[in-house]
Amino acid sequence: MTVNSVVLKRTFELHKEEYEQAALRALNSGWYILGKEMETFEKQLAEHLGVKHCVALNSGTDALILAVRSLGIKEGDEVIVPANAYIASVIGITENGATPVFVDADEYMEIDVDKIEEKITEKTKAILPVHLYGQCSCMDKIKEIADKYGLYVIEDCAQCLGSKYDGKYAGTFGAIGCLSFYPTKPLGAFGDAGAIITNDDEVAERVRLLRNYGSKVKYHNEINGVNSRMDEVQAAMLQVGLKYLDEMTKERQKQARLYTYKITNKKVHIPAIHEKVDHVYHLFPVLVEDRENFQNYLKDNGVNTQVHYPIPPYVAECYKDWGYKWNDFPNAGKYANQEVSLPIYAGMPDEEIQYVIDVINAY
Ligand SMILES: Cc1ncc(COP(=O)(O)O)c(C=O)c1O
Numbered sequence: 445m446t447v448n449s450v451v452l453k454r455t456f457e458l459h460k461e462e463y464e465q466a467a468l469r470a471l472n473s474g475w476y477i478l479g480k481e482m483e484t485f486e487k488q489l490a491e492h493l494g495v496k497h498c499v500a501l502n503s504g505t506d507a508l509i510l511a512v513r514s515l516g517i518k519e520g521d522e523v524i525v526p527a528n529a530y531i532a533s534v535i536g537i538t539e540n541g542a543t544p545v546f547v548d549a550d551e552y553m554e555i556d557v558d559k560i561e562e563k564i565t566e567k568t569k570a571i572l573p574v575h576l577y578g579q580c581s582c583m584d585k586i587k588e589i590a591d592k593y594g595l596y597v598i599e600d601c602a603q604c605l606g607s608k609y610d611g612k613y614a615g616t617f618g619a620i621g622c623l624s625f626y627p628t629k630p631l632g633a634f635g636d637a638g639a640i641i642t643n644d645d646e647v648a649e650r651v652r653l654l655r656n657y658g659s660k661v662k663y664h665n666e667i668n669g670v671n672s673r674m675d676e677v678q679a680a681m682l683q684v685g686l687k688y689l690d691e692m693t694k695e696r697q698k699q700a701r702l703y704t705y706k707i708t709n710k711k712v713h714i715p716a717i718h719e720k721v722d723h724v725y726h727l728f729p730v731l732v733e734d735r736e737n738f739q740n741y742l743k744d745n746g747v748n749t750q751v752h753y754p755i756p757p758y759v760a761e762c763y764k765d766w767g768y769k770w771n772d773f774p775n776a777g778k779y780a781n782q783e784v785s786l787p788i789y790a791g792m793p794d795e796e797i798q799y800v801i802d803v804i805n806a807y
Pocket of ligand 1: 574
């Protein structure tokens with residue numbers, strides 16, 4: 445049997461006819477940018493999450509860049525971010541000329557909230573938790589620290605749409621939540637797309653301006669903006685995905701439960717889940733000391749896996765001038781060496797999950 449990490453076509457085929465109808469509706473409308481489909485999607489997602497505003501954008505990376513920019517964070521400012529973030533989370537900071545200040549990860553593979561305060565200086569403007577793998581970070585503690593020091597919270601929710609901390613949706617705790625609808629994400633588009641969510645009218649208005657050359661009225665450019673608008677076809681298809689988001693999440697949660705309870709091989713460590721978190725399992729990470737052997741063994745048995753992420757952002761080639769070393773952040777360094785993402789996605793057949801479990805237990 446061959447098992448792939450993710451098969452997007454299978455997720456698409458779960459609701460193929462509705463996706464096709466939605467795409468055709470947008471195509472036949474004759475209006476492709478900043479139209480009704482985008483407005484409808486924004487409204488539906490904001491309602492789903494119980495926030496005032498959703499502003500649809502071109503990608504999750506743009507969401508992070510414009511979120512940071514909309515709060516006036518710039519050169520000379522510092523933003524606290526987990527050391528095991530995805531590179532785009534860091535780009536959101538550096539594209540604005542600000543400096544990322546890294547904090548190591550905890551046993552949940554999220555930002556270690558006990559190590560945040562020691563990194564705060566007079567230059568710190570925001571904390572940017574990255575809710576990796578589908579698990580919201582410890583938001584009560586992050587909010588408490590942010591409130592104590594007067595800092596913004598910008599949540600990178602690219603991997604965790606639908607995850608909750610203590611019953612509240614990720615992305616709704618801070619000033620802004622940033623979402624990605626990259627095709628593999630919990631709510632996947634059929635190309636690039638992203639959004640920000642916020643309860644702050646001014647922030648929403650500012651991101652609306654920023655995404656459209658800084659203008660509300662054509663050719664009247666109030667601020668220095670960019671072009672980052674979600675197109676109508678993506679917005680139409682995302683409305684279909686949103687309808688089935690909870691259903692797709694439940695399916696991945698079931699797959700994750702099977703992995704959690706049935707993988708018994710002691711060489712494969714399944715990281716802890718915080719008791720207050722509803723995990724949406726965008727990914728299913730495990731930690732294995734001899735990762736290369738393990739991945740090769742799985743591959744020889746037809747099981748393809750991925751690594752999220754093999755190189756931590758603080759030692760990325762593009763940031764080599766910062767001079768960080770791999771073990772400056774021991775947990776993030778360890779996760780980069782040991783993490784393996786097992787196949788998981790809506791539409792993955794049960795027999796494939798069972799096959800992966802059997803192969804792993806025989807390792
Ligand atoms: C944690 C995280 N942040 C940001 C992004 C960037 O999103 P996009 O690919 O839509 O630009 C991603 C997507 O890969 C991500 O996983």
